[in-house]
Structure formats: C-alpha cells, structure tokens
Amino acid sequence: MHIDSPAAASSTPTVPANAGSLQTFVFALFFIFGGITSLNDVIIPKLKDLFTLSYAQAMLVQSAFFAAYFIVSIPAAAIVRRVGYMRTAVVGLLTMTAGCLLFIPASSSGVFATFLVALFVLASGITIVQVVANPLISLLGAPQTAHSRLTFAQAFNSLGTTVFPYVGAILILGSLATIDPSTLSGVALDAYRAAETRVVVHTYIGLAIALSIVAALVWHNRKKLVETKAPKVSMLRAFELLRQPRFAFGAACIFLYVGAEVAVGSLIVNYLMEANVLGLDAEAAGKHVPLYWGGAMVGRFIGAALLRMFSPGKVLACAAGMTITLLIVSANTTGMVSGWALLAVGLFNSIMFPTIFSLACEGLGERAAEGSGLICMAIVGGAIVPLITGHAADSVGLKMALIVPAVCYAIILCFGIFARRPRAV
Secondary structure, three states: OOOOOOOOOOOEEEOOOOHHHHHHHHHHHHHHHHHHHHOHHHHHHHHHHHOOOOHHHHOHHHHHHHHHHHHHHHHHHHHHHHHOHHHHHHHHHHHHHHHHHOHHHHHHHOOHHHHHHHHHHHHHHHHHHHHHHHHHHHHOOOHHHHHHHHHHHHHHHHHHHHHHHHHHHHHOHHHOOOOOHHHOOHHHHHHHHHHHOHHHHHHHHHHHHHHHHHHHHHHHOHHHOEEEOOOOOOHHHHHHHHHOHHHHHHHHHHHHHHHHHHHHHHHHHHHHHOOOOOOOOHHHHHOOHHHHHHHHHHHHHHHHHHHHHOOHHHHHHHHHHHHHHHHHHHHOOOHHHHHHHHHOHHHHHOOHHHHHHHHHHOOOHHHHHHHHHHHHHHHHHHHHHHHHHHHHHHHHOHHHHOHHHHHHHHHHHHHHHHOOOOOOO
C-alpha cells in the first residue's frame, strides 16, 4: 500500500521564472492559516461561557481542530500527487471557506457539537493548505536559500497569530453578554445561544469571503507552476524511521510541543480573567493573547541569531528550561507577575518547532521527506495535550493545571540535551 507523505507529497515543481510572485501567495497562505488557527484561543472562552462548559469540554475545540492534522495530512498529500500544488491549494482554501460557512448552521442550532464539526472542516482545509505551503516555499527558489525562505514564511505565520486574536477579541469577546446562560433553559436558552453566536458567524463569514477571493487568485495562477511527477513514497516504509531513537524522540517532542503551546494559548484568556491574576474582563484578556503569539514572532528573529552561534540542541534545552521556569513562577505567584510570566512563554516557544524538526530529521538524507510526513502527523498533539490540561484545570484549578505543559517542556529539554551533538552519519 502506497500513501504519499505530506512533505513529499508528490510532484516536484521546476522553479518558474515568476517564483517571486508565487512566493508572495505562499506567504499569504502562512499568514492566513496561522491567524485562523490562533482564533481558537478567542473562541474557546466565548463557547465556554455560552454553553457553560467545563475546561475539558472547552478544550474539545482544540481536539476537533488538531485532529484534522492526523486524519487529513495523508489524504491531502494524495491530492497534491493527483492534481498538483496550486490546485490542491485551491481545494484547501475552498474547504476552509466551507468550514467558515458551517458556522451559520452551527449558530442556528445552538448546539456545541455543531461548532466542533465546523472547526474540524475548517482545520481540514488548513491542513491541506499547510501540506502544500511547507514544501512549496522550499521549492520556489534556490536550494541553498530554502531555510531562509521557510523562516521568512514562518514570520508571516507568526504575524497572523499576532493580528487575528486581537481583532477577534474585539469582535467576538467584546460582545459577551451579561446574562448567565445557566439561568436559562429550553427554547429561551437555544434562542440566547443562537443570538450570542451570531457575532462569531459574522466574523467567519468575513473570513469565508476573503478565502474565496484568495482561492480565485490562486486558481487564476494555477498554470504558472510547472510540475513533474515524483516517485511514490510508502508510508509503511516511513514508519520504520521510528526505530531510530533520535527521530522517534524528536517526533514525540513535536507532539508534546504543539500540545503544550496550544494548551497554554487556549487558557490565557480565562487565566488572565482570574481574580488572583489580572482580573481582566474577557475582551481585555483576549487582547493579551497576541502578546503570547507575538513573543514567538520576536523570538524567531533572536533565535535565528543564537542558532548560528550555539548548538541547536543546547539552545532548545535552554528555551525549554526557561518555559518551565516561567510556568512555575506563574503557578506560584499572583497579579502581574503571574500573568506576564505565562505570556512570556511564547517568547521561548519561538525556536522549538523548527529546531526539534531539524534535529529529529538530521542525518536522514533522502528519507528526510518521509520523516517530515510523520512529524506532520505528530501535530495531533494539539488535539490531545490541551484536553488533558483541561481535565487538570477542572480537577485542581488553572494554576496547577500548568504542570501538564511543564512536563511536556521537561521532556523537550531532555531531547535538547540528547541531541546537542550532531548526529554521526
């Protein structure tokens, strides 16, 4: 059985003369899917309030969203093989549009599960687009500058995660009603939920319109990239890489990192609203979310310089150690110190994904594409770790729940020490 891995999905494009303009559209894709993903941090407190959810139930938003990476990555790669990068990008953008439009019936139904369906469809489209964007940006130019192009593209991703939550906080959290939904029932409760979720619908309808325009532009330029078929890659053969300790450890750390990053980001609004932290209202707390993701954007530039001077493994271990320290400080203090310590975690998250990725795939040679495919599937950690963190928050409170991401970062610290020396070839 042959299944294409996401990273090597397929067709190998010949660098076109207009690579610069095509890069611009890929940068736009990074901005879009980064921004829409970060909107979950704003939607979670909104839905938690409307449906009177526990933290574990609210984290199902992230579970529904990130499960798409595990389920859709391989089929997405098969689509790339069949129709090429540009047409697959259109498929992904239209799937994202469909997910946004599904918020309309979700709002009308007033049922939490329908929002999860809409989010899964939206995330499926994002997964398809990401499967296209990651390898494509590397291929649109000279191989020796591929790393700098990918780093630059990730900066656009971070820009999206910084801008979207701020706007979302104003549009979505700024409308939180003063009515307590727990005092309503039956038809009155359904009507209240439908009315209060309209602001979410309006936000996503706007996104659907923007995505449709981008899809039309990509379709118009679909023939500007010449592609030739690449040989099939057996996914079963790719799983053999998990027998290599360094790669298996790295893939596990991608799972833990994405899970920890998403878990912390998902809790920020409710955490900053706590009376013993900053005691903010929902909109004000939501406007702080961009500081978490913005820290990651700034940290990428700082980290890029540090990685030229020090061993990537040592830099990773130090960054993980700092996140653990910040989480411990946040959990054991109150007021400004507690709130800002949690927000500062984003700064040290910045270099983790690309560093873990490169350390795990180091020395794989021609099998690097297969390894990349497995690592893409490991992003499903964003569906599982936040759910565990939510259960912990319900059981022992928000502050003590920070032990879950702290444990994740501790394992990443161990990987940094383990991989501090270049892999022997």
